[in-house]
Structure formats: structure tokens, C-alpha cells
Amino acid sequence: MNASYRFDGNDELCLRFGPDDAPRLLILPPLFDEANRVRHLMVEFGRLLGDLGIASLLPDLPGCNESLVPLDTASISLWQAALITCAEQLGPVTHVASLRGGALLDGALGDLRRWRLAPVKGGQLLRTMLRTRIASDREAGITSSSEALMETARASGIELAGNSLSPCMIRELDSAAPSQSSAIRLVRFADDPLDADGRITGAPLWLRAEPAHDPAMAAAIAQDIAAWMRG
Structure with a gap:
């Protein structure tokens, strides 16, 4: 379901999944061209979370996707402010899930519990x-x-x-x-040697030359997030 939030005089698109009356997970995509390569994956695991009874939001950042804002006016701090506004207008938001560079933004949302997949500086x-x-x-x-x-x-x-x-x-x-917090579940891919709280099987889609999708990965992400939120 399409929704929108009003930020800095513009309406920014936000996809909304799951029950209308439930607290929501805010999904933060990777940044720049990496976001394009995993868009299908994020939409799919948002839908799967909805099937599991978990509501979520996948917002466009100003300057990205359907946004009418020029990207060259955007900044990390502007995106963080936009996410705060999105959470205020379309919440209540209780949890945040970020992929890759999205983890650079989630600290703006205060002490909410955070799920991160392969965060990067x-x-x-x-x-x-x-x-x-x-x-x-x-x-x-x-x-x-x-x-x-x-x-x-x-x-x-x-x-x-x-x-x-x-x-x-x-x-x-x-x-x-990525900001530090004690309320973070850190997830990495199975072949990543770095420490993690959980593992996902598959290869990072943001490394592909073209956008791609992995249904098994989307299902694994949805199951991991659902178990984390309910735990």
C-alpha cells in the first residue's frame, strides 16, 4: 500500500505493509546505487513480514526513487531529519531495520531497537x-x-x-x-568472517552488476526480523 510523508515542503513516497493498526518497523535501504539493486528484495521481505502480522514502512529518501528533490541537495543529516519526520507522521515506529549504508541513518531515531544487515561506514x-x-x-x-x-x-x-x-x-x-547501541541485532552473510548475532545464506545483491532478487534471502530476512521483534 502506498502512503506518503510530508517533509521540507514535499510529499515523499512510503510503501506500507502489514496491519494498519499495528506498531511499525521502519526499513532503511542501502544508499545510492546499492539501493536500486536490492529494491525488489526490500519490497518482498516487507510483504512477507506483513504476512507474518508485522507492519513496516519503506520510505523514499529525499532525492531518491520517486522523490522530486534533486539528489545534489541531499545530505546524511537531511536524510536523518526526513526519517524522523516519516516516523512521526506514519508511526508509531518501534523498531528499525537497515541494510548496508542505511545503518548510517538509524541513529537519528533515538533508542529504538535496531536490526542491521552488513552495516558499512x-x-x-x-x-x-x-x-x-x-x-x-x-x-x-x-x-x-x-x-x-x-x-x-x-x-x-x-x-x-x-x-x-x-x-x-x-x-x-x-x-x-553506524552509531553504537546495546539494542542492535547485527546480521551478516554466512561467509562473512566478522562477528554477528545472526547469519543469512546467500550473496549480497548490491554487488551484482544489475538489480536482482533472491526469494530465499527475502524469506530468511523476514523470518529473522520477525523472530527478533517478537523476542
């Missing part, structure tokens, strides 16, 4: 996009480097992986890290 996302830009420049016969690109980005913004990022976004992203 903002600087890591930035370096990945810079490497993609350097490879693209090389194919076009242009010599570039991370240092030179970052100097330009901090001064006047830059386009990375098809995303127009402002100097403010670059600065905030470069220093952003």
Missing part, C-alpha cells in the same frame, strides 16, 4: 564509488585519482556512480559511521 561507500569513477575515467582516456577527485568533491561536489553529490554530502558521508 560511509568512507567505505565513498571509496567504492571513487574506484568506479576512476575505472570509468580510464576507459574514457582520462587520468584521475582518488585524491584529486576528493579535492574536487569537497570543493564543488561530484558525480559518482550516477549520483550527483554535494560537498556537504561528501563531507558527511566521509566521516559517517
Whole structure:
């Protein structure tokens, strides 16, 4: 079901799943091009959670998906403010689930319980996009480097992986890290050697060259989140 929240003079789309009268889980997608590759996965596990009687919200961030806001006006702090507004208008929100870079935003929602899948620091996302830009420049016969690109980005913004990022976004992203809390369930993939509270079988869809879907992964995520919320 489609809903919307009003933020900064604009109506932003929000998909709503599950019972209308239940407390809600707020789903935070990965950032930038990674979000496009896992959109189907997020919609599917939102629907599966609804089948399990759990309500959830999947909002568009300003500048993303159906938003009419230019991406080059967005920043980490702006997205956090938008999520606070979304939770206030479409809540009550009692839990948050974030994937990858979405974990950079969930700290804005206070002491809500959080579920995270493979969280990442903002600087890591930035370096990945810079490497993609350097490879693209090389194919076009242009010599570039991370240092030179970052100097330009901090001064006047830059386009990375098809995303127009402002100097403010670059600065905030470069220093952003998932916030700490005792109320976090950390989930990773089965072959990830880092510590985790739970494991999901499968390969990260955000590493695919094109958007893809994994029904088994969506079901596993929904089951894990449902058990966590009910526990």
C-alpha cells in the first residue's frame, strides 16, 4: 500500500505493509546505487513480514526513487531529519531495520531497537564509488585519482556512480559511521568472517552488476526480523 510523508515542503513516497493498526518497523535501504539493486528484495521481505502480522514502512529518501528533490541537495543529516519526520507522521515506529549504508541513518531515531544487515561506514561507500569513477575515467582516456577527485568533491561536489553529490554530502558521508547501541541485532552473510548475532545464506545483491532478487534471502530476512521483534 502506498502512503506518503510530508517533509521540507514535499510529499515523499512510503510503501506500507502489514496491519494498519499495528506498531511499525521502519526499513532503511542501502544508499545510492546499492539501493536500486536490492529494491525488489526490500519490497518482498516487507510483504512477507506483513504476512507474518508485522507492519513496516519503506520510505523514499529525499532525492531518491520517486522523490522530486534533486539528489545534489541531499545530505546524511537531511536524510536523518526526513526519517524522523516519516516516523512521526506514519508511526508509531518501534523498531528499525537497515541494510548496508542505511545503518548510517538509524541513529537519528533515538533508542529504538535496531536490526542491521552488513552495516558499512560511509568512507567505505565513498571509496567504492571513487574506484568506479576512476575505472570509468580510464576507459574514457582520462587520468584521475582518488585524491584529486576528493579535492574536487569537497570543493564543488561530484558525480559518482550516477549520483550527483554535494560537498556537504561528501563531507558527511566521509566521516559517517553506524552509531553504537546495546539494542542492535547485527546480521551478516554466512561467509562473512566478522562477528554477528545472526547469519543469512546467500550473496549480497548490491554487488551484482544489475538489480536482482533472491526469494530465499527475502524469506530468511523476514523470518529473522520477525523472530527478533517478537523476542
